[in-house]
Amino acid sequence: MKRIIKSVIICLFIYLIFGLIQYSFALKPDEALQMLKNGNKRFLTQNLRSTCVCETCDLCISRKWREENNCNLTTPEQLACLAGEQHPFATIISCSDSRIVPEILFDTGMEDLFVIRVAGNTWDDMVLGSIEYGVAHAHTPVLVVMGHQHCEAITATVNAVLEKEWPEGKYIKRIIIKLLPPVLNAIKELGWDAPKEEIIDLAIKKNVKDMINLIRRNSHIVNELEKEGKLKIIGAVVYIEGDPNKNIAPGEVIFEDDPRW
16 A cells, blocks of 8 residues: 555656646746747748657657757647647737748747737637637737738728728628728828828738737736736737838838837
8 A cells, every 4th residue: 555655656746747847937928029039030040940859748848848959849740749738938919911920930830829810910709719818728928919011901991091992892891990990090190191101001000009909908817917917918010021221121020119110
């Protein structure tokens, strides 16, 4: 009986130790944000991470081990190791645009990002519920609302306002209606005679800020996590072709804490 009890205690001890090794790599919000910034730098320089070579699932699922070995999970076998649960380090809401792929832009692998994609990075109950799941249940310490240069949804909304050109489709029109506030605010700030491209660029940023305000206003969970210092919410814009005037490269992600924002 004593041997059985001793064996059980040893097994529990080993289990706890492995648990700590695997999941104790708890990230602070600023650390998670820096990981995204570092990943985008790797993408810009094409100094990309390699696929992890981990002999056991215990190593594969350890984020600390992956960071120390500068590698990503990318294979079917590694995906199988993640069958039990997920531990992403960032929740990202971005546009559905096929040119904008967060996992590539931030040089990440499987299990790294909890991504929510919707045209114009707008929101509804499903999107907000997905955000709450990412920050409260997947426990991501950073939430990024990410717009992008040459956003077709914003462009269509600007055309609807300035040129009375509304796209076909009942539900596409609903997206346009949701994007009217940032577009109208951009026009109000720049003037009706401002160049269309300037209105579009400003509206993209205002849409990001509006989305952040809507999340804060409507989600008690997000508010509590942010007040407790467990969550950082930040806006960002992906530059598809860059902006030489601001020294922004193609594919660069500019966060709102960057002076070039």
